[in-house]
Amino acid sequence: MTHILVIGSGVAGLTAALDADSRPGVEVTLVTKATLDQSNTWYAQGGVAVVTSADDTVASHVADTLVAGAGLSDDEAVEVLCAEGPEAVQHLIDRGVLFDVHDGQLARGLEAAHSHERILHAGGDATGAAIAAALIARLRDSDVVIRENTMVVDLVVEGGRVTGATLLDGGSIEADAVVLATGGAGQLYPYTTNPAVATGDGLAMALRAGAVASDLEFYQFHPTSLAVPGNPLVSEAVRGEGAVLVDRDGRRFMLDVHPDAELAPRDVVARGIAAQMARQGGEPVRLDATGLGAAFLAERFPTIDATVRAHGMDWGREPIPVTPAAHYFMGGVRTDLWARTSLPGLFAVGEVACNGLHGANRLASNSLLEGAVYGRRVVDAVLDPEVAPLEPFDADWAEPVTTTIDGEGPSLSRADLQQLMWDAAGLTRDARGLEDALAELGRSAVRDATDVKSVEDANLRVVAQAVVQSALARRESRGGHFRTDFPQPDPGRAVHSGVVVTR
Ligand SMILES: Cc1cc2nc3c(=O)[nH]c(=O)nc-3n(C[C@H](O)[C@H](O)[C@H](O)COP(=O)(O)OP(=O)(O)OC[C@H]3O[C@@H](n4cnc5c(N)ncnc54)[C@H](O)[C@@H]3O)c2cc1C
Structure with missing residues (x-):
């Protein structure tokens, strides 16, 4: 018997497990189907969107998120994300996450559809790995029972309440509360930036158990993955720094598609690229980062730089081939603002969940923040009876x-x-x-x-x-x-x- 069973070891699951463990008398078990570092979180590059400077405001972050959500974002869920973001990020820093610093201040980058420079990054473009590594180190030092290489197959439902989960090895774990933090489902598609573990397990389990899922028609395709097997991501931040998209003749085609050209919303850029690829017989378009210079690219984007070079390309000197790829699932198990699902005993946080915050489209770099914010909230919901009950559909x-x-x-x-x-x-x-x-x-x-x-x-x-x-x-x-x-x-x-x- 455990008080809280957390399924998944990305930013959402790690945050929930560590926060729960910090409460007196709470027993926590974290189960993950591969090793702790196998998650979408580990591969996140660009960073965490959060207000940390006097020239930026929570209201501005909210407004940008609502615009990206295309009229479908839940206002309250966005407000919670942006308002509680700074504290959640401080919590990450307190747990050992070393964000990059410039002139003694947290360095801040700009990404598409953000009206301020508010993207914190770590290790240049290795933000997710830096966050996951720090939280995993904390986890290993905590009292959380860790079970790696342990695949959860299904939820156990008794009398309409989720009471635990069954495992592939034939065992099961009972729990007062089950927190799904199983991430996305990029493996639904042949071209995806997601790692192999992103197979929608938590969503499928929740559906089989009878939970309501929401907004499943909304999948974000990242406009720019390197057009090689495995589709490694070429972060939006590269375009944020000034790289441009060109057709096979070297012409900037996005200028014809949207006034913000390469920095238009992701879905617009992705479809713009797909249409251009169709016009040129399926041939990938090119991302021209040569104006940024090889030295800058290597320093600011070391991970992408290494990946590009490993494929025999020199992006400081020549444009590189890119194609859209499935990237982020806006839909998921429907939850309220406290990560509660429609099934008593079952909670969901991070990419597997849908509290309506991302609406029809996620604003870049809001999802690591979502895991950090709602990964804390879920613990309050599980342990604090004062939190309001789940509202019926409104x-x-x-x-x-x-x-x-x-x-x-x-x-x-x-x-x-x-x-x-x-x-x-x-x-x-x-x-x-x-x-x-x-x-x-x-x-x-x-x-x-x-x-x-x-x-x-x-x-x-x-x-x-x-x-x-x-x-x-x-x-x-x-x-x-x-x-x-x-x-x-x-x-x-x-x-x-x-x-x-x-x-
Ligand atoms: C290449 C890439 C770059 C990205 N860049 C950014 C970025 O710069 N900024 C940003 O905000 N977001 C970014 N994202 C999105 C972001 O990384 C994810 O949305 C976020 O990390 C999801 O966190 P999570 O904790 O919900 O899930 P994940 O980090 O995906 O973790 C899910 C966990 O659940 C485990 N699991 C799954 N199924 C089972 C099962 N059946 N049994 C047991 N365990 C299971 C997995 O093994 C994994 O440990 C990026 C994503 C990718 C793929």
Whole structure:
């Protein structure tokens, strides 16, 4: 028996586990399916968006986040993020995270759609690794029971309440509260910046257990991954510093697409690149960072510099090929502002959760902050009975559509599922493609879960169907969801979507 079971070792899970452990008498177990350092968090580059200077304001950070969210962000969830951000970041610093410093002050970078320089970074472009390493060191020094290489398969539900989780090794863990911190699902797509562990497990488990998920149609595709296998990210910050996108003739095509050109919202840049790639027969576009100089690139972006060079390219002298890739899941298990889901005993934080903060599109560098802020809040919600109860769906949250889980045909291979998702539920969608994909997914059986890969495949299959169902239901374009058959936003549809599984 443990008081709190945390599933996942990214910034959200590590923060929740450490905060819970700091409370007297609370027993915490943290389970993670690979080693502690395997997470999206570890690979985060650009940094953490947070107000730390007198020339910036929380109101400005809120306003930028709401603009990026394309009319769908939950105001209160954004306010909490931005207002509690500075304290949460101080908490990271207190736990040993060394953010980069310039002239004795925290160094601050600019990223797309931020109206101030407010992006803290660490190790240049190794921010996520710096945060994770510091928190992992703290965790190893704490009383938290750590179980690495331990795959959670499902949630245990008794009398409508989540009471623990089952493990692939046949065991189970009972808990008063289960905190899902399992991250995103980039592996839904063949091109993704996410590591192999990002297979939507927590979302699939929650759906199977009967929890409500929200906004699953909203996936953010990063505009610029290096066009090589594995799609390593070329951070937005490179464009923030002045690099530009050019077509194969060296022309800056984004100037024709949006007034902010390369620094337009991510979905606009990603679709601009995809359209340009289509015009040039699928050939990747180029990111021209030569104006920044090789020395600056190596110092400011050491990780990207090493990656680019490892692929035999010299980006100080020549533009590099880039392509969009699945990057961040705005949707997830629906939660309130205290990370509570629709199921008693089940909480969700970080990328697996959807409290409405990111709306239809995430503002760059808001997600590490989300883990740091809401990873603390969830502990209050679990341990402090004074926190308000979960509100039922209100006007901004639509009644959920239903989806099923299993089909009777042969199961899809992971590669086939990923290609299906890329083609039908990728950067652009339409009714015909989504309906065909839904039919194919509906026919395909969920594979028996016998090892890590088959558990993941089963989870991807469940999440894929819920994503397609949600994308089909949203007959408009907004943020990360672009329907070629409904290319405009519909003001009447500015509400969060919902999906639940029926049996
Ligand atoms: C390349 C890249 C760059 C990024 N750059 C930035 C950035 O600069 N700024 C920013 O704010 N965001 C950035 N992001 C996004 C950000 O990193 C993530 O949204 C954030 O780290 C998610 O944190 P998390 O704790 O919710 O999940 P993760 O960090 O993904 O952690 C999830 C954990 O859950 C574990 N897990 C999953 N399933 C199971 C299971 N079944 N059983 C047990 N354990 C399980 C995983 O192994 C992992 O430890 C970037 C993402 C990527 C991929």
